Amino acid sequence: MSTLAKQKAKWGYIFVAPAVIVIFAVAIYPLLSTFYLSFTHKDLLDPTSDGFAGLSNYKKLFSDILFWESLKNTLIFVVFSVIFELIFGLGLALLMNSAIKGRGIIRAVALIPWAIPTVVSATMWLWLYNDQWGFINILLTKIGIIDHYVAWLSDPNLSLFAVIFSDVWKTTPFMALLILAGLQMVDQSIYESASVDGASKLRQFFSITLPMIKPTILVALLFRTLDSFRVFDLVYVMTSGGPGHSTEVLSLYAYKTLFKELNIGYGSALAVAIFILISIISVIYVKVLSSREEI
């Protein structure tokens, strides 16, 4: 290495130092602390409670019905919201791609749900779902789908799906924009030669479009899966986990344990569980993505 290159390398370290310090101080050190705290009895209400707990928080977690309930709710939330976002997002992206005029306008409109603060969109949906004056009840009774107003968010059988629907509303356009970007990279001449060969539109979609945009779809799915797994704001504002625990998701349950019950030890064990589950999901996606690249 020349002296100039060495000199430059030194500057490289200086330039990344602020970013690295922030990452260590605000992300890595706290993460390690959460692991540590999950092995303690730390309780903010009881200052003498700092003792080592061994694995007892984790033992508690395995027998905690509320943990399993919130894990189940989280998985339902993730699976349904991501599947619907993918289907609607793909449809919307194909529509945008085939619109010759006005593509700019619809792309701009698609950014609105994405840009709206989650707290605002949750509030907005509270208003739409309102059991006395909500537009959804007004609309559905007018067109005869329901014959009386429904309390969407206070019915334990409906509330989780009502929340999922509002998440789908907010994030489908983002999915569509990602897929549209993938669609626009597909070389149009492939379609022309496929048409000459007599391939139908449907056939073209399944044998050309879908394989070509598969990597983009996988990345979009990864983003959305991780994001929906840590859902917090939307549920906090719309239902706070209720009625009962029917919409309690993992992040919310961990948050309540940490900051309402002030049970830092057990709350940290819940947080670690979330971290591990998210890591597993990421590893699976990355495996799928990289195995695809090797082919």
Next chain:
Amino acid sequence: MRLPLKNRLLIYLYILLAVIFMVFPFYWIANASFHPESELFNTKNIQWFPDFTYLNNYIDIIQKKNFLQYLINSFFIATGTTIIAISVSSLAAYALARIRFGASKYILGIVLGMSMFPPIAIISPLYLMVQKVDLLNTFIALLFPYIAFTLPFSLWNLTTFFKGLPKELEESADVDGATPFQTFYKIFLPLVSPGIFTTAILVFIFAWNEFLFAVTFISNDSLKTMPVAIVGLPSEYNVPWGQISAAATISTIPLVILVLIFQKRIISGLTSGAVKG
């Protein structure tokens, strides 16, 4: 490739439905903000259009609920986050993209791993740290997590921009005897300004919208940010829908304007990572 007229009309019909679906929920709460509650609660006579002469809900949230203060707080923290996050990440992104040094590949790997971090996994130790140094109820307590959570995204984005510049730039800078900082500041930074601008908008929107840290670290009413203030509007006995809808609208309109003006940049900023894989 021209589709038959019937198909084209069908496509535009679907697009119209999609646009209505995307816009209507926000339209409906914005519409509500321009009506007295007595009209909102009368489902026999639905008000489909806003009455822009009725501003009492806005006057109420500004005069009685001090809502401008929360918007100013949010603006302040979002601007501060953007300036610092962009400074820190553009410096680091420049080094990662243009300078060869041993640790660079590990750093990008760690940063990419960080983008999957659930905030809940670090919030309680951060709370204890902030409490220990007596920074609860200060904007600084929010600044650091906001920088950390926007760092993966902005570092990743900006690194791509810096990598896209030609190699001759350094060579001419070396000939001129510029220091690495001068090379970064005087030559590279102006060239990536479009990328910086796009990234800055996205960082700003993140900080403007953030809720979890804001609700946890700030309990002092005069320091609350907009999302926390909106959540705090309903009391145990009364849900003031008129005021809530006005607060929701006034907090979102600036973002909608920002997004509509800069839609091309924002979309390219959001999608570049996903498409390139």
